[in-house]
Every structure is written in structure tokens, then in C-alpha cells.
């Protein structure tokens with residue numbers, strides 16, 4: 146699948162069955178997510194007017210115009226608290242019902258503490274991130290004495306944090322499409338502020354990529370150029 150995945154530059158006007166798309170989203174959200182906070186969101190654009198507007202904001206790239214589906218992958222660092230609340234609700238319910246798995250019973254109290262205490266301590270930095278500089282200074286001071294996780298603190302670090310996790314889910318999604326016999330093209334050729342406005346996304350959100358998905362059309366591929374592994378992998 147990894148080798149079969151290619152960025153398709155043309156698509157046939159063939160729809161992707163709903164069951165296939167649903168299965169691909171299920172695979173997408175199987176991706177690892179930092180602290181399991183699942184701050185990814187996928188907008189599967191179906192409204193014809195919105196789609197036309199999005200095509201244009203994707204700079205009218207033919208692959209965006211032709212693809213059966215355009216999926217906007219959004220990183221939402223601002224939703225970390227919702228992710229933590231969902232985790233806590235699940236952990237509390239599992240604790241009440243008594244987890245059958247022995248390993249899970251050992252982990253449950255630690256996990257609850259993580260979402261009750263550690264995650265809020267790590268991510269909360271006040272309205273408009275006003276406490277970020279003070280938090281960074283405190284962590285820097287502690288970090289002089291022992292290795293210390295320094296973030297993500299502040300708006301841009303939290304955005305970068307959320308983008309990492311969302312990008313992993315995007316790759317899962319594209320690989321799942323290949324497994325189902327479909328293709329994709331990840332796009333960053335789009336006007337992000339306007340895409341955010343189109344979907345009324347909050348200022349903290351980042352549009353990680355738009356994924357054009359469908360069945361590849363004629364002349365869809367350019368050669369897959371990769372350079373020597375030695376350029377990128379170092380034994381240190």
C-alpha cells in the first residue's frame with residue numbers, strides 16, 4: 146500500500162462509495178495522537194456551493210476540481226480540553242464498570258491522573274495564552290536541573306503540536322484509500338485564511354492539508370522521484 150500510494154494529478158468523475166469513505170475515516174482516526182487528545186477534524190465537503198468555493202480556494206488545481214471528494218484536514222489545538230474530557234469520561238466509566246483487562250486495571254488510575262492533572266497543567270496557558278511566557282520561563286528554570294518536557298506552550302507551539310498529529314491521520318487516510326482501490330492527492334496549494342473563513346474555523350485552527358480523493362484518471366502520475374536514503378537517514 147505504501148508503495149502504491151501516489152499523488153494523483155487527475156481523477157475520474159466516479160464517486161467513492163460511502164462505505165469506503167467511512168472505512169477510510171475509521172483508519173484515519175486509528176493514527177496515534179499526542180496524549181490521545183484527537184484534535185484532528187476532517188471536513189468532508191458535500192455542499193455543492195461550498196465545494197465550488199473550495200475548488201477555487203485550492204487555486205483551481207485540476208485535481209481539486211476533478212476529485213470525487215475534497216476533505217479538509219484541520220488541526221484544532223483549541224480542542225485539547227474536549228479531548229481530555231472525553232478521555233476522562235471514558236476512563237471513569239471503565240473504572241466504574243471494572244475493566245476486565247488486568248493491564249488496563251493497573252493503568253486506569255495513572256491515566257485518570259494524567260487527564261485530570263497533567264494534561265491541563267501542560268496545555269492550559271490562560272486566555273489568549275497570556276500565561277505562556279511565565280510557563281515557558283518556569284519550565285526553562287526546572288530544565289536547567291533535569292530533562293523537562295518544555296511544551297507545547299503558547300499559540301504557535303500548540304498549533305505545531307496539533308498539526309503533527311493531524312498529518313499522521315492524513316497519511317493513514319490516504320493509505321486506506323489505496324487499500325480500497327482509490328487515490329488521493331494531498332494539497333497545500335490553498336488560501337488558508339480564506340479556507341478558514343469558508344468553514345468558520347476559529348483563529349487557532351490550522352488547515353493541515355486538503356485531500357483530493359477519488360479514482361485516478363488518465364495521465365495522473367508523474368514519476369515518483371526519491372533520492373538516496375543516505376541523504377536523509379543518519380546513523381548517529
Ligand SMILES: Cc1cc2nc3c(=O)[nH]c(=O)nc-3n(C[C@H](O)[C@H](O)[C@H](O)COP(=O)(O)O)c2cc1C
Nearest residue numbers: 150151152153154206330331332333334335354369
Ligand atoms: C503537505 C503536502 C502538500 C502537498 N500539496 C500539493 C499540492 O498543492 N498540489 C499537488 O499537486 N501536490 C501536492 N503535494 C503532493 C507532492 O507533490 C507529492 O507528494 C510529491 O511530489 C511526491 O509524489 P508522490 O506523493 O506521488 O510520491 C503535496 C504533498 C504534501 C505532503
